[in-house]
Amino acid sequence: MSSQKRTFHVCTQGPFCCKLKQEPTLERPNPPTEPEEVLAALQAAITDQKLSEELEAAGGGCLGLCGFGPNVLVPSGGRRFLRYRQVTPADAAEIVQHHAKEGGERIERLLPCPTDKRRLPD
Numbered sequence: 585m586s587s588q589k590r591t592f593h594v595c596t597q598g599p600f601c602c603k604l605k606q607e608p609t610l611e612r613p614n615p616p617t618e619p620e621e622v623l624a625a626l627q628a629a630i631t632d633q634k635l636s637e638e639l640e641a642a643g644g645g646c647l648g649l650c651g652f653g654p655n656v657l658v659p660s661g662g663r664r665f666l667r668y669r670q671v672t673p674a675d676a677a678e679i680v681q682h683h684a685k686e687g688g689e690r691i692e693r694l695l696p697c698p699t700d701k702r703r704l705p706d
């Protein structure tokens with residue numbers, strides 16, 4: 585049933601989500617991609633890993649990390665969520681693999697870095 589699926593939320597609506605200047609880092613050397621590409625990649629990864637009964641990915645509104653997109657809200661167990669920033673389509677399979685089950689191991693390089701002014705708790 586859809587209501588029991590765990591959902592990866594991708595911010596696809598904010599006009600400034602991916603538009604602010606972002607400094608390249610070793611982990612994120614390239615400009616951000618469009619959030620719709622990340623959403624499609626997550627949906628494909630869920631299908632590829634045969635997890636469509638348990639997981640889904642959906643586009644939606646602001647996740648509170650504007651300017652650091654594409655941003656993804658990941659269920660991490662119970663009512664807890666992780667926020668991943670500057671996600672690319674290449675990260676999708678790894679995100680799905682890590683979070684196929686509740687309490688999956690978080691991906692450190694995708695967490696908001698300490699210099700981000702909008703760093704949020706896990």
Ligand code: FES
Pocket residue numbers: 595596597598599600601645646647648649650651653655
């Ligand atoms: S507009 Fe995308 S996180 Fe705020």
